[in-house]
Amino acid sequence: MTxxxxxxxxxxxxxxxxxxxxxxxxxxxxxxxxxxxxxxPIREACxxxxxxxxxQIVPFRGYFVAPLTFDEFRNLNEMQxxxxxAAAAMAAERATEEQIANIERWANYVYHAGxxxxxxxxxxxxxxxxxxxxxxxxxxxxxxxxxHLQTRLIRYFYLVISMSSYGKELVDEHxxxxxxxxxxxxxxxxxxxxxxxxxTIERTSRVTIPxxxxxxxxxxxxxxxxxxxxxxxxxxGHRTTH
Amino acid sequence: MTxxxxxxxxxxxxxxxxxxxxxxxxxxxxxxxxxxxxxxPIREACxxxxxxxxxQIVPFRGYFVAPLTFDEFRNLNEMQxxxxxAAAAMAAERATEEQIANIERWANYVYHAGxxxxxxxxxxxxxxxxxxxxxxxxxxxxxxxxxHLQTRLIRYFYLVISMSSYGKELVDEHxxxxxxxxxxxxxxxxxxxxxxxxxTIERTSRVTIPxxxxxxxxxxxxxxxxxxxxxxxxxxGHRTTH
DNA sequence: TACATACGATCTGTATACAGGACTCGTTCT
DNA sequence: AGAACGAGTCCTGTATACAGATCGTATGTA
Numbered sequence: 018m019t020x021x022x023x024x025x026x027x028x029x030x031x032x033x034x035x036x037x038x039x040x041x042x043x044x045x046x047x048x049x050x051x052x053x054x055x056x057x058p059i060r061e062a063c064x065x066x067x068x069x070x071x072x073q074i075v076p077f078r079g080y081f082v083a084p085l086t087f088d089e090f091r092n093l094n095e096m097q098x099x100x101x102x103a104a105a106a107m108a109a110e111r112a113t114e115e116q117i118a119n120i121e122r123w124a125n126y127v128y129h130a131g132x133x134x135x136x137x138x139x140x141x142x143x144x145x146x147x148x149x150x151x152x153x154x155x156x157x158x159x160x161x162x163x164x165h166l167q168t169r170l171i172r173y174f175y176l177v178i179s180m181s182s183y184g185k186e187l188v189d190e191h192x193x194x195x196x197x198x199x200x201x202x203x204x205x206x207x208x209x210x211x212x213x214x215x216x217t218i219e220r221t222s223r224v225t226i227p228x229x230x231x232x233x234x235x236x237x238x239x240x241x242x243x244x245x246x247x248x249x250x251x252x253x254g255h256r257t258t259h
Numbered sequence: 260m261t262x263x264x265x266x267x268x269x270x271x272x273x274x275x276x277x278x279x280x281x282x283x284x285x286x287x288x289x290x291x292x293x294x295x296x297x298x299x300p301i302r303e304a305c306x307x308x309x310x311x312x313x314x315q316i317v318p319f320r321g322y323f324v325a326p327l328t329f330d331e332f333r334n335l336n337e338m339q340x341x342x343x344x345a346a347a348a349m350a351a352e353r354a355t356e357e358q359i360a361n362i363e364r365w366a367n368y369v370y371h372a373g374x375x376x377x378x379x380x381x382x383x384x385x386x387x388x389x390x391x392x393x394x395x396x397x398x399x400x401x402x403x404x405x406x407h408l409q410t411r412l413i414r415y416f417y418l419v420i421s422m423s424s425y426g427k428e429l430v431d432e433h434x435x436x437x438x439x440x441x442x443x444x445x446x447x448x449x450x451x452x453x454x455x456x457x458x459t460i461e462r463t464s465r466v467t468i469p470x471x472x473x474x475x476x477x478x479x480x481x482x483x484x485x486x487x488x489x490x491x492x493x494x495x496g497h498r499t500t501h
Numbered sequence: 502t503a504c505a506t507a508c509g510a511t512c513t514g515t516a517t518a519c520a521g522g523a524c525t526c527g528t529t530c531t
Numbered sequence: 532a533g534a535a536c537g538a539g540t541c542c543t544g545t546a547t548a549c550a551g552a553t554c555g556t557a558t559g560t561a
Binding site for chain 1: 299302303306307310318331334335337338341342345349398399400401404408
């Protein structure tokens with residue numbers, strides 16, 4: 018599984034960091050060349066990324082980096098509004114001292130406005146903070162779901178690159194959540210988390226979004242490549258078998 | 260993808276219905292014989308089931324039907340307590356008339372006490388009800404997560420087969436949720452859903468659990484097969500990359 | 502007899518060959 | 532000229548061959 022895992026990690030990273038543009042079309046042979054591997058592990062990695070909704074696979078047609086849509090962004094935020102407060106409350110009750118120490122560590126990053134690299138590192142720390150809190154809830158599923166959510170969310174933030182002016186208050190909100198957890202006050206942690214998510218939504222809804230591979234409703238996805246057939250969102254989607 | 264999909268569905272069904280016992284060891288060649296297929300699509304289906312936590316894959320060692328543990332059951336219930344009320348509230352606000360009609364349909368199953376087949380059908384309807392409500396929340400992710408949760412939960416119920424005496428009140432609780440959604444009262448829907456989950460937890464915690472492949476803490480999983488090496492829960496688990 | 506080691510069988514991970522479907526582009530008919 | 536049709540090419544899905552790893556067993560030694 019080592020080869021397949023290597024590709025999975027590499028490809029995943031390229032997608033999350035938007036190195037591979039949302040909506041871009043990929044082929045197995047391209048990926049084989051890019052990651053110097055055979056088709057089998059490539060396919061395995063891609064299937065896994067499809068499960069995480071980072072990649073869309075259309076049978077007999079090809080692979081597409083999952084497009085970013087307002088719809089998805091809204092849904093992700095909404096779920097964060099459901100999960101994060103619950104996780105914070107649970108963490109306030111159950112987090113070990115070690116976990117609290119980790120949480121504090123991730124919350125203490127301050128980034129330097131205007132520096133792209135610093136911004137990207139901040140995004141990773143932000144992600145880790147949220148995941149660590151979820152892990153401290155003592156519920157593995159909560160950790161998994163939050164991790165999944167943050168992975169999908171981070172792509173949107175990578176695209177923005179203009180949160181500079183909000184850095185301070187964002188960090189303050191993080192600290193407020195951490196304080197509540199450390200003080201073992203579940204209700205307060207829940208409230209601070211709710212507040213934080215809501216404000217983040219407000220902040221991101223104000224910024225202008227560069228139209229790089231950003232499609233308004235799963236429609237249109239040029240991304241440079243010649244003739245990019247846009248798969249319908251439905252085809253590769255989730256399976257809610259009734 | 261047709262062959263791979265066929266196997267995925269079949270294997271998934273066999274695992275969910277506990278036809279393949281929790282903890283059981285499988286090998287690719289076994290699966291090839293069982294589902295009359297080649298290794299490639301078999302592997303693909305298995306990877307997908309691993310993502311759903313229904314199968315554990317230990318590199319170079321083999322496949323194992325995910326064991327049932329008290330830990331996982333508790334975690335699943337806890338997440339249901341987070342998701343279901345939120346989904347019900349959202350559904351009360353956004354469900355279309357058609358969705359409400361579907362929800363009502365799934366809620367109206369009454370099963371005949373003592374009949375195993377009827378019980379199993381009831382479980383499916385129960386699952387569909389919860390998933391349909393989540394879908395009516397208007398949030399795809401909510402639907403996906405709930406579907407995932409219900410899939411993992413249903414295995415535990417399949418193992419119990421003794422909810423006979425609780426059938427009536429369970430159905431009543433379902434109706435209460437549906438009524439609140441239909442009446443477009445989010446808060447009430449949330450409360451009824453919360454109540455329902457809590458009572459379900461109480462009910463299931465009272466029943467005696469047959470020790471068929473049921474391991475108390477991911478330890479020991481005989482399940483008949485000779486020499487079943489028990490993989491550690493950590494190995495195939497989630498990836499919370501920090 | 503108990504333990505350590507080395508060999509062999511078996512199985513998974515990877516690479517590659519084969520088969521069938523989808524898109525492209527040129528031709529032909531209206 | 533424009534549209535419909537069809538052959539060719541490319542690509543994905545599937546089957547199978549090859550390589551490396553793990554586990555069980557047998558053998559030798561203390």
